[in-house]
Structure formats: structure tokens, C-alpha cells
Amino acid sequence: MSRPAALALVGPTASGKTELALRLAERLGGEIVSMDSRQVYRGMDIGTAKPTPDQQARVPHYGLDVVAPGERYSAGRFAGDARRWIGDIRARGRAPILEGGTGFFLRALTQPLFEEPPMPAGARERLKAYLKERPAAELVRWLDALDPQSASRLAGGGRQRVARALEVALLSGRPLHWWQRNRPPAQAGLPVMVFALSLPRASLYARIDARVLAMLDAGLLDEVRELLRRGHHVGEAGMNAVGYPEMAAVLAGERSLAEAVDAVQRATRRYARRQLTWFRHQLPSDAVWLDGTRPAEKLVNEMVDRWRAA
Numbered sequence: 001m002s003r004p005a006a007l008a009l010v011g012p013t014a015s016g017k018t019e020l021a022l023r024l025a026e027r028l029g030g031e032i033v034s035m036d037s038r039q040v041y042r043g044m045d046i047g048t049a050k051p052t053p054d055q056q057a058r059v060p061h062y063g064l065d066v067v068a069p070g071e072r073y074s075a076g077r078f079a080g081d082a083r084r085w086i087g088d089i090r091a092r093g094r095a096p097i098l099e100g101g102t103g104f105f106l107r108a109l110t111q112p113l114f115e116e117p118p119m120p121a122g123a124r125e126r127l128k129a130y131l132k133e134r135p136a137a138e139l140v141r142w143l144d145a146l147d148p149q150s151a152s153r154l155a156g157g158g159r160q161r162v163a164r165a166l167e168v169a170l171l172s173g174r175p176l177h178w179w180q181r182n183r184p185p186a187q188a189g190l191p192v193m194v195f196a197l198s199l200p201r202a203s204l205y206a207r208i209d210a211r212v213l214a215m216l217d218a219g220l221l222d223e224v225r226e227l228l229r230r231g232h233h234v235g236e237a238g239m240n241a242v243g244y245p246e247m248a249a250v251l252a253g254e255r256s257l258a259e260a261v262d263a264v265q266r267a268t269r270r271y272a273r274r275q276l277t278w279f280r281h282q283l284p285s286d287a288v289w290l291d292g293t294r295p296a297e298k299l300v301n302e303m304v305d306r307w308r309a310a
Helices: 017-028 053-058 075-091 103-110 121-132 136-146 148-154 159-172 176-182 201-218 220-229 244-251 257-282 296-309
Strands: 006-010 030-034 095-100 192-198 288-291
Touching: 006 017, 006 103, 006 296, 017 030, 017 053, 017 095, 017 296, 030 075, 075 095, 075 103, 095 103, 103 192, 103 257, 121 159, 136 148, 136 159, 148 159, 148 176, 159 176, 192 296, 201 220, 201 257, 220 244, 244 257, 288 296
Parallel strands: 006 095, 006 192, 030 095, 192 288
Antiparallel strands: none
16 A cells, blocks of 8 residues: 555444544644544534534544535545545645544545436436335345346445435436446545454443433533524434434424433444444455554554554
């Protein structure tokens, strides 16, 4: 691998990435680029565990508060923004540190997506809305009929990826794998040194449960109330993040607070499992896995040593 342009710290939610990234940035003279698909939304601070104002004052951050909750922020858009942020950080002689749990953001940066074929915007939005109402298993069956090569690869990768492959096949007339083979990315991937945090499941789940309670104490319910007052709703791109629909249901009188907290904790644990599965199968082979139960100082020392030796 060529000299890495940035260092990335990834891991499941509540694994301790934020504080480790801050310490790492302070040691290396670095600046942090968030790789979190929910922290890009303005006004969504508590429920996304966005770095606090004090934490942001310690180290410059990028990738926070980029769009309104009603806007869509894709992995491709992140890759373009991140390249610009990383370039600016490096031009100042600083170390770019990518931190977050959204694996698709990292992959879009290191393995650029192919340039999508032109598709009618109106037709795509209508198709997207239709596919959203169909069961996930049905979407997989349709994709298996239209694009079996992509279906076998994407079936376990989440509903959104399957739906996107269906959109491409139905609106362009060619399957996704054909476009990926014949329409290469516009630019090469960025070389990144990747570190991944791993914790025993019981420890991770305990951290998740405690963090959800801390979010509630910090004012999550009031944050959701304010977002709804400003006209946002659960169906928006940002507002479907774990914690927001559940709290909106409490405010609507549809469930008790205790039920909502339990639902958020369970959903967050499921999300963490999906993140770990993705990291284990999709991270580059030279990614360095770190035992998240080790003292923070030792973890930071290891990352600093490896970065400086690269």
C-alpha cells in the first residue's frame, strides 16, 4: 500500500471511538473527519452521540451538521466532501483522522463507487417510494430475477443496497453488475490506514444500554420534540435514525417512555451487530483490529506507532 493519506478508526456504536480519536488527534497534531451517517444532520446531537461542543473545541471536526434532517446525504457525497477535507488538513501539515461507524462511507472513499447511469429523477423517486413499501424478502426475489449476480452478493447487505440495485436495473435497462464492470469510478481510491475496535458482546451491550439512558438524561426527548416542532417528521432521511422514531412515538402518546427506551436499546444492539458483521467482511485485509477493552493510552500508542512507521 502507498503511504496512507489518512488514518481511520472504525467500530460499532458505543465502542469508545470518539474519545480515542480525540486523544489520537491530540497526539498526532490531527483533525477529525466524522464518518457517521447520522451526525451529518443539524439539530440531531444527543441521539447521534455527536461530539459535544467541548470535544469539538479540543480538536477541529469535519462532517458534522452538514445537512438538514430532511436531506439525503449519500456515501458518494461523503467521499467527495471527505477528499476535500482531507486535502485541506494535509495542506496544513496536520494528520487527517477518520472516525465513525458508517462502513459505507469508508468504502466509498477507499473503493470509489462507479458513476451511476443517468436515470429520470421523477421516475426514480416514485420507484423508490414504491420499493420502500415492499417486504425486503420480496425485493430480494425481484433482484434475483433481474440481476442474479448482484442478488447473490447483496442479499445480506441490507435493504437499501438491494433497492438501489433494483432501481438501476429497472430504470437503466442493465443490471448493476454490468454498470460496475463497464463504468469504472472516476478516480482511484484513497489509501487509508484502518484500525477497527472490537469488544466482547456483553461489554458492548452494557455500554449501549448505559449510553441510551445517558442520552435520555441529556434531553433526547426534548431534542426530538424540537425537531418535530420545526416541521421535521419520522419519514425524513435523518429522522429514521435509531432513537428518533421511538421518542416521537412517546410524544404522540403511542408508547410509554419505558417501552421506547427498551426499544432503542434493542435496536441499537441490533445495529451494532450489523456494523460488526460488515467490518469483519468488508474492511481491507490489512486493517488492524484492536481490543477495545485495553487501556486507551495503550491503544493510542499502538496507533501512533503504526502511523509514524508507515
